[in-house]
Amino acid sequence: MKQEIKDHRLTDAAFEEAADHGGRMDPTHIVIHYSGGTAAGGIDWLTRQERPPISAHVMIDRKGVITQMVPFNFVAFHAGRSSLGELREFNEFSIGIELENWGPLDCQRGEFLTYTKRVIAPEWVIEAKHRNTGWLWTQRPDYWHKFTCQQEMACVDLCKGLVAEYGVVGIVGHDTIAPARKFDPGPASTNLMAVLQGLTEEASEDVPEPLHESRLVAHGGDEPEETDNAEVQTEDDSGEGGG
Numbered sequence: 001m002k003q004e005i006k007d008h009r010l011t012d013a014a015f016e017e018a019a020d021h022g023g024r025m026d027p028t029h030i031v032i033h034y035s036g037g038t039a040a041g042g043i044d045w046l047t048r049q050e051r052p053p054i055s056a057h058v059m060i061d062r063k064g065v066i067t068q069m070v071p072f073n074f075v076a077f078h079a080g081r082s083s084l085g086e087l088r089e090f091n092e093f094s095i096g097i098e099l100e101n102w103g104p105l106d107c108q109r110g111e112f113l114t115y116t117k118r119v120i121a122p123e124w125v126i127e128a129k130h131r132n133t134g135w136l137w138t139q140r141p142d143y144w145h146k147f148t149c150q151q152e153m154a155c156v157d158l159c160k161g162l163v164a165e166y167g168v169v170g171i172v173g174h175d176t177i178a179p180a181r182k183f184d185p186g187p188a189s190t191n192l193m194a195v196l197q198g199l200t201e202e203a204s205e206d207v208p209e210p211l212h213e214s215r216l217v218a219h220g221g222d223e224p225e226e227t228d229n230a231e232v233q234t235e236d237d238s239g240e241g242g243g
């Protein structure tokens, strides 16, 4: 579904206004995050006043439902200290997208657990090493929460809309622009990030619709109906993920 944007807001998404946002900006980049908790908990955390301030432009839950929190032409506080090449301080020129996902998981007695000890069903877990290296990474678990096809497709559609509306030239992961301190969106997002990066390359080279979206479907494969009931609970136990 194509995402329509009017007056810097999605016309088909709920809008829950963040208490904290910065001044006006012209977005040239998109930064992808995972929420590190439930979507509901993340929205609650990202829209209330915090010191230091925390916010993001949108949350995409595991069913692909989008909630916007900051208009796309205003700064949100999602990237923190960040750099890539000559670029610094991504909050000033980027749209922050949070994907509902618990991030790294522990394996204990045959069960995959979030840092809040929530059990994640094995079909929603991938085994992978984070590509970043350094002291911070040596202690990380090898298991990561998978994204759903619905949220990946919603994210691709949203980014297509943002590329068309704002001429976005780069889509990056938080772990690319803050590699010493951030894990998100992590190894479970490898296919998604490849598709997203293709969107801006294709825009800049003016070539037609991408063909490789089918990889997302293949990646999701025979996923079952939402069997992980833990996913849809809305208790407020979201964690660090945005800043």
Ligand SMILES: [Zn+2]
Pocket: 032, 033, 034, 078, 174, 182, 184, 241, 242, 243
């Ligand atoms: Zn992040």
